Structures are given as structure tokens and as C-alpha cells.
Amino acid sequence: MKCGYVALIGRPNVGKSTLMNHILGQKLSITCRKPQTTRHRIQGIKTTPVGQAIFMDTPGMHQDEKKVLNRYLNKTADSTLLGVNVVVWLLDGLYWHVYDEQIFKKLDYAGLPVILVVNKCDKIKDKQAMLAFFAEARQKYPFAAIVPVSALKSTNLDILEQEIMALLPEAAAIYPEDQITDRPERFFAAEIVREKLTRRLGDELPYALTVEIERYEEHSELSKIYAAIWVERSSQKSIVIGKQGEMLKNIGTEARLDIEKLIGQKVYLQLWVKVKKGWSDSERALQSLGFVDNCD
Template sequence: MNCGHVALIGRPNVGKSTLMNHLLKQKISITSRKPQTTRHRILGISTSELGQIVYLDTPGMHGNEQRALNRYLNRTADTTLLGVDAVVWLIDGLVWQDYDDIILKKLEQTGLPVILVVNKVDKIKDKENILAFFDEAQHRFPFKCLLPISALKGTNLEKLEAALLPLLPECGLIYPEDQITDRSERFLCAEIVREKLTRRLGAELPYSVTVQVELYEELPHVTKIYIVIWVERSSQKNIVIGTEGEMLKKIGMDARLDIEKLIGQKVFLKLWVKVKKGWADNERALLSLGFNE
């Protein structure tokens, strides 16, 4: 069998998490329309009769490293390239961005086989432009394969997996065939809460918010989960809670329903909002909040 690790890389918000979820036919990575929703390296396992592909969903590669959190996200994406057998590079649209040249240099240094994928192809009206873009791309880098896909609609995902398998070494299964991820339910529940925060809140606030599980207790008929939502300023705390607690109630309800689907049991979810000043710009605070990959 062909089995190995594949990194999903690209700029923020190009659809890496959506792609992995649809490849696995199960939601592992949280998604939203806001860039940099993914903050941790998320592992997703796809096993078939032909082999096993271990996908690594990574934070978006970007040039803004002013804050400690941004530097952490880039480090996480970069170090993922050190331990994989192949790379899928997602691009949104048919235009090269400035940071794409930096990504190209990183890929050249690894010597890894790379598949270039243009996502959201359903939004491109003139399909001939795709061929012209691929022709230009092949002159920039010796890609093993170039594919137009739609992660959301599942277009060409089988072709992507078929192109990946021959790039992986021949070996036995890396993980049991029924395993989907290496992440715990505790971690996935925290991510679900952060997803609801990201979707409910305004454009900027999600980048000043993180979550931390304080209690995860599995009882015979209910699972108790206590989660702290950390913000950087008191004014942000008020926004997350909302008028008479309405925003926090909506976030909690959205999250609880998804968590119950995930673990298959009734959930008692309790959320608190606390202030940790400047946590996103403090390396020590990041470590204490679980940013330690």
C-alpha cells in the first residue's frame, strides 16, 4: 500500500480546512469566511483499499508577523513541511500574490513533490484562463500535477487523491484504518466553540479571542464541558457576552449542538469570558494557552 503524510498549505482563507473535511467526508477542521481561522496543525486520516493519506491542515502562510500569534502560525505551517512526503498547495483564483513567491522558495528548499490546486474553480467563468494559469505555473516550479477543484462542491477530489497516492512510500498503515484524527474530543470541542465565536463576532474581534477547556468530564448520561473564552481587553469581553448575555448564549447553543453531534451524547456546556491582556502578543501567554506545537 502507499501510505504517507501530505501537507495542505497556502495563504489564509484559500479553503485548506474545507478541502480536508470534504476529503475525509467528516468535519475535523473548523471553518469560517475569516482568514486565519486555523491556528493549529490538524491531522486527518483517509484510508482506502489503495493506501492511507494522512493530511495535515496548516495555518495560512502570510507575511504579517507583527504579533507573536502570527509568528506562531507561520512557524506551525513551516515546520509541517519538515515531516511530510508530499505537498498540496492551494491557490484561490488565478493570480499570483506577492507571498506566493515566498511559498515557492520554501517549497524549492524542501525538494518535496508538490501538487498545485486551484480551488473554488466553480467561480471561474472562463475555464480557458485556468489552462493559461497552469502553463505559467509549470514554468515557475516543476509541479507533479496541476488540478482545478472545488473543495466545497467536491469537484475533482477523487482525482486529487489518485494523484497523491503514487507520491507516497510503500509501507503498512500508519494509523488504524478506522481512525480519522489524532486530536482528542476535548480539543475538537474547544475548536467548535472557537468556530462559533469566529462566525458570530465582527471582522477583527476573532483574532483577539482564544479558548481553553477547564473541565471535560464524561458521565453516564451527559458530558460536562467548561470552557474559558480569553480576550485581550474588557471592551472585548462585553462584546462577546453581548446585551444581557445574549451573544454568549447564542454561541453556547450553536457550539453545544455541534458538540453533541460529535460525541453522540447530551452535553452540558458552560462558557466564561475572561481577560488576559495582550495574550496574542506574548510568547509565554501563548504557551500557557496551548499554542505549543
């Protein structure tokens, strides 16, 4: 039996959350085309007859640390390299970004086996260019394996899982075989609401909002969820609510349906929009909204 932790790292918006969701066969991490969609470290657990891989989906590693929230995202991503057994580094094409040099330094320091995964391989038409990039990558770093995948289409994910399992240590499973995450349902309820907000309002309010579950009541036939949507300015509140409340109503309907799929039960979802000025640049505000004390 193999068992261990696998860190999914890379720049923002390269497909880490999509990759984990498709490996697990269930949506845990919210996805959006906007960078910085993932704000928390999320564990996804996959148990097979061969072993148990515990995937750690993380915020994207980036350079911008202007706000406390940005520093929190970077520290959360960096701390994931502590205590894992394997690193899966995701790229979204045949090129290196300027910040990738910082990732190389972090990996050198960690001293862990690293699998390089080139995502969206279905969009790469020049196979010779792909082979040349792989050869260059092996010159830059001693990768344990290099695997081209399409996370969205599940291409080569079986090969990637085999490479991961081969690098995990022999150990007994940590979690029961039917458990797929360590996060509670109320966490995912908040994330689902934030996904709908980000997808509908990403161009107008990409990073200015967050979601807090104020009450989560579980009953035999119905779960009642009361959630606050926090924005930074009063003008943003009217954008979220929309004309005659239509935007908020549509977001609530979409979120409720997804939460019902997740928990397998009818849901009553009540949303409020509240203003907390400068929440993304305040350590105290971030902690009160459920972000761990990782921003010092």
C-alpha cells in the same frame, strides 16, 4: 499499500480546512471566511483499500509577523514541510500573490513533490484562461500535478486523491483504519466554540479571542465541558457576552449542538469570558493557552 503524510499549504483563507473536511467526509477543521481561522496543525486520516493518507491542515502562510501569535502561525505552517511525503499547495484563483514567491522558495528548499490545486474552479468561466494559467504554473515550478477543484462542492476531489496516493511511498498504515485524527475530543470542543465566536464576532473581534477547555468530564450519558473564552480587553468581554447575555447564550447553544454531533452524546457546556491582557503577543500566555513552544 501506500501510506504517508500530506501537507496542505497556502495563503490564509484559500480553503485548506474545507478541502480536508470534504476529503475526509467529516468536519475536523473549523471554517470561517475570516483569515487565520486555523491556528493549529490538525491531522486528518483517510484510509482506503489503496492506502492511508494523513493530511496536515495548517495555518495559512502570511507575511504579517507583528505579534507572537502571527510568528507562531507562520512557524507552524513552515514546520509542516518537515517529515511529509507530499505537498498540496492550494490557490483560490488564477493569480499569484506577492507572498507566493516566498512559498516557492520554501518548496525549493524542501525538495518534495508538489501538487498545485486551484480551488473554486466552479467560479472560473474562462477555461482558456485557466489552461494558460496552468501552462504558466508549469514554467514557474515542476509540479507533479495540477488539479482544479471546488473543495466546497467536492468537484474533482477523487482525481486529487488519486494523484496524492500515486506519490505516497509504499508502506504499512500508521493508524487504525477507523481513526480519523490524532487530536482529542477536548481540542475539537474548544475549536467548535471558537468557530462560533469567529463567525458571530469576526468583524469586531477577529483575532482577539481564544478558547481554553478548563474541565472535560466524560460520563456514561452526558459529557460536561467547562470552557473559558479569553479576550484581551474588558471592553471585548462585554461584546462577547452581549446584551443581557444573549450573544454568549447563542454561541453556547450553537457550539453545544455541534459538539453533540461530533461525540455522539448529550453535552452540558458552560462558558465563561475572561480577560488576559495582550495574550496574543505573549509567549508565556500562548503556551499557557495550549499553543506549542514554537514561537522563539
